[in-house]
Amino acid sequence: MPLDVVIGAQWGDEGKGRIVDRLAASADVVARVAGGDNAGHTIHAGGRVLRLHLIPSGILHPHTLCLLGACMVVSLETLVEEIRALQAQGIEIGPARLKLSHAAHLLTPAHRALDAAQEGARGGGEIGTTRRGIGPAYADKAARRGLRAESMSDPQAFARQVEDHTRQAGEWLSAVYHTQAPDPGQAGAAFGEYAEFLRPYLADVGALTGRSLAEGKTVLAEGAQGTLLDLDHGTYPFVTASTPTLAGALAGLGVGATHLRRVVGVAKSFQTRVGAGPFPTELFGQEAQRLRGTGTQAWDEFGTTTGRPRRCGWLDLVLLRYADRINGFTELALTKLDVLAGLEMIPVCAAYELDGRLQTTIDEGLTALDAAQPVYEAQAGWDPSVREARHWDDLPRAAREYIERIENTTGTPVALISVGAERQALVERGVAA
C-alpha cells in the first residue's frame, strides 16, 4: 500500500508536472492536495501542450483515479472549464474518474476581487500573488466562514450561501478598499449551476485514499507550489497561503505517514521565483535572460498561470538542504538540466556569508535570507546538448559531477533527471516504479 508524494523543493515551477506524469504511469490514484488554480502544470505529450491548474496531471493516464484533496481551495469556474477542455480533447473524465473532497474549500470571484484589492493596498510591499484569490479563500477557511465543497450537495441552498458570501465580501470591498464587488445575484446563480454539474464529483477523499492504500493500490500525491512558499516554513510573508510540503500532502489526503514510500523533491537545475521576496542567488540582465529564455518556447521561464517572467538565479544548495530537512526527501528529481548546457562554468551556492560567518545551513529562519550573501563554488560546465540522454552514462562527465555535487550536499540521491521538454526526455537512476 504505497504512497508516493512529489513536492516542490524550491519556489514552485520546478517542473513537477512532468515528474508526476512519469510516476503516474504506474500509479492507480493521483491526487492534488493543497493550493488552488494559482498552480499551473504544463505537460508536453504527443505533440500537445496541456496546461492544467487544478486537475492532477495524472489525468492523462487513462487508468488513474484523480482526486482533489481536502486542503485545496477550488475555483469552480476553473474546475468546470478544465473538465470541459479535457473532454473536448477526447480525454475521458467524469465523476467516475475525478473526485472532489467534500472538505475542500471553494474560491469565488469575491475572493479574487479581495486578493487584487489587498495587493493594491500593499503599495510597494506587494507579495506579487497570482491574484487568484488564494489568500482570501484560506483566510475565510481559517476564520471558519468558508464555503466547503460539501455545501454543493444542495445547489439551491448553496447558491444562497454564495450570494450571502459575495454580499458580505462586497461590503468589505467597498468600505475598506473602495472597490466594486462582483454581483451577488449573478455569483449565486453561476455557483448554483456549477453545483448541479459538480455534485456527482463530491467524495470523502480521505476514505477513498485509505481504502485504495488498504487494497494495495499505489497513490501518488502531486504537490503544487514549493517548499519555500510554505505558509509556515517559507519566506513569509512572501509565501502562498497553503502548506505545499509533505505535511500538507498528508493533511490534504487525509491519511497518515505510515503509508509513505517515496517523497520526491523536485528541484530545477537552477532556481526561479515569481512574485516578490528574498532570492539570494538571483541574477539580472543577460545572465538571467540566459536561464529564462525569451518566452518563445512553452518551457521558457514565464509563469503558466500568470505569464509573468520568472526571476532566475543559480542553484542554491543551502535552500535545497533546508527543503530536504522539512520534507525528508527520499530522492530528488532534477529538472531542466538541458538549459545549463553550453555554460563554461556553473556557479552553485554552497554557503552564505551572514554576519561575517560562513553558513551552510539556515539556523535562524528564512528572514535571514535578506542579509545572506551567497558564496559560490564553480562547477565545470559542459557543451554538448543532453536532450538525447536517457541513461546516466549518456550524460557528459561534468553534468554527472554537477548532479553528484547536489547529492553530496543534500545526502539525497538524484533519481530522476529531466533533460528536455518532451515526455520521454528523462534519465532515470534506480527508480523502482
Ligand code: IMP
Ligand atoms: P498566491 O498563492 O497567489 O497567494 O501567491 C503568493 C506567492 O506565491 C506569490 O509570490 C506567487 O507568485 C507565488 N506562487 C503561487 N503559486 C505559485 C506557483 O504555482 N508557482 C510559483 N509561484 C507561485
